Amino acid sequence: MAKPLFQRPKGTADLLPDQTSQWQHVENVARLLFGDYNFKEVRTPIFENFEVFSRSAGDTSDVVTKEMYDFHDKGDRHIALRPEGTAGIVRAYVENKLYGPEFDKPYKSFYIGPMFRYERPQAGRMRQFHQIGVEAFGSSSPALDVEVIAMAIDLFQTLGLKNLRVAINTLGDKQSRDDYRQALIDYLTPHRAELSADSQARLEKNPLRVLDSKDPRDQVFVADAPSILDYLSEASQQHFQKVQALLTALNLDFEIDPTMVRGLDYYNDTIFEVMTVDEQLKGAATIAGGGRYSGLVSVFGGPETAGVGFGIGMERLVSLLNAQGVAPQVDNDLDFYVVNIGDETDVAAMQIVQAIRSFGFVAERDYLDRSAKAQFKTADRHNAKYVVTVGEKELAAHAANIKNMATGEQQLVKLADLYTDLPTIIDAQGDEQ
RNA sequence: GCGGUAGUGGUGAAGUGGUUAACACACUGGUUUGUGGAUCCAGCAUGCGAGGGUUCGAUCCCCUUCUACCGCCCCA
Known part of the structure; x- marks a missing residue:
């Protein structure tokens, strides 16, 4: 491995x-x-x-x-x-x-x-x-x-x-903050030794940070600390x-x-x-x-x-x-899956998927020469709405099978029609249901 | 920077100092030659994070390291 x-x-x-x-x-x-x-x-x-x-x-x-x-x-x-x-x-x-x-x-x-x-x-x-x-x-x-x-x-x-x-x-x-900073230092300094090590350092560098401490030793003092709200300038207060x-x-x-x-x-x-x-x-x-x-x-x-x-x-x-379960659901479903059987159908399969995509549908095909059954399984796994099948027979007739996966209905369609009228064809198929 | 827990296949995982590393899921193929489900059958880790060491022998013991997750700090 x-x-x-x-x-x-x-x-x-x-x-x-x-x-x-x-x-x-x-x-x-x-x-x-x-x-x-x-x-x-x-x-x-x-x-x-x-x-x-x-x-x-x-x-x-x-x-x-x-x-x-x-x-x-x-x-x-x-x-x-x-x-x-x-x-x-x-x-x-x-x-x-x-x-x-x-x-x-x-x-x-x-x-x-x-x-x-x-x-x-x-x-x-x-x-x-x-x-x-x-x-x-x-x-x-x-x-x-x-x-x-x-x-x-x-x-x-x-x-x-x-x-x-x-x-x-x-x-x-600036003025409010400076005043408050000083007030905070005045308030905390007498308790310096009782503060957490981190907060002792904060007291030097940036006393406001002490307020943010989650250390219980500090929170005792934070609870009764002077409030910034009492040190606001007129403008800041407004x-x-x-x-x-x-x-x-x-x-x-x-x-x-x-x-x-x-x-x-x-x-x-x-x-x-x-x-x-x-x-x-x-x-x-x-x-x-x-x-x-x-x-x-x-x-x-x-x-x-x-x-x-x-x-x-x-x-x-x-x-x-x-x-919270509100993430959008991802839609990986396919509209079409193109099943092709036999080497000869490779070119047609390629043309068909591309044609389907040109209508704006999501289409996929097989690239591994897998059996028809395996290809259908893949189509099913991806919830493909339709499967288009081309084998030797269809190729000879310049046609392809379009199967509605929900109803199981299948119809043979001329490739020329598929290339020009695919949306109409599947709409019609839908009407028949 | 400090502390805790963990590291086995594509995934979830079981496991033991000693011949072939459970089981499940997924995947692939087959179940009469070109059609989806289910069932059944088969295949699927020469390797258990990496590197050392101990040992006759290690996935399982020891050390180191890397990574992940969680906490501290701090932040989004």
Whole structure:
């Protein structure tokens, strides 16, 4: 028995037809729906200059410090496979001067494609994974936050998902965040020694992350920690209020989670996540996450420009679709199967399948010189509606047998007629039933 | 990066330190010469993730390694 010479790289997957049909379904629905919201697709490179990601995500973020899939190319350029979609889109936005007056504001874009993070694969987590994401630039209106959130929910509902939880929070503007950060440090520092080792480190680098800790030792303190909501500037507070009012006006259910933090450092003001409450998938419960980022465009050298967006994890979304039993049924059925008997009929069989396909039917034939019985079995296994049989006899008569597999009825049809009138012929056969 | 569990044919799997590695599904062929189901018959792993070692002998014991799954961290 031959062993495979190669296996796929760790944390990658081969998507076979059963899966690709599901993925295509999700992608098609997303493209259609985002189109309704007037978002347009943008495709950026799968790899970028390392700094594109390190600058945007934040030097202390896990994504940059330990999950970057990076390397030096033959020109000694430091390259990284994109770990998320926003940075590349922002880079493209600036590089292509999409902030220019000739473009609509907000500039609304979406993307679909692979992302890469170098980490241990586990449930809902791959080294190469895929995201559907959207980004909108040039407006700080809360209405745009809400439109983006609503669009994500709309997509999930259109796909048939249920039992989703939408959590929102605000990180405030720069001033709010700095104030809160200090308050948090003041609050946690006296308890420093009692925190988990991880959180002690977080306290130094990024105290907000402590809020996100699942360690019971930390959660004791998180429960009574000061809330970001009490440190919001007037503007941030109003923004957040407006977001809530608009969500409510759209009848969208949401809850405020003041301890929610995002993994990338560039967020401010509104952030949100869409999670499943499904117990089985709790290791990968978050299927979408996003929010506002106001400083990013200028980090990339563009004008001060507001941005808002989200990313959806394809793998998680598809597995949730399957878990909830709402993944589309794959149709592998054939319309026609062409059975041919004897070497002489090979050419005719080829011409017949091609003719059938030209009418738009799904048609298959045998390529292995198998017996008529075996060919019929295959036709049956694929639920072929009709079987066209050509043997020596039919060939001599310039004809072929068309058998309706449901009724078992069979009729001899001139090839000339089959080539020109196949749909009429089978319609007529249907009428006779 | 750390921890846990596992790795037998196309699939699901049973199994033992010692002649031919169960069983089932799938697949292929046959069951009177060119027609689908069912039945019945036959075929289908010189090999038990890989590499070492122990042993007279290892799929079963030991070591290493790879991979998968799950958890931590973090996230989509």
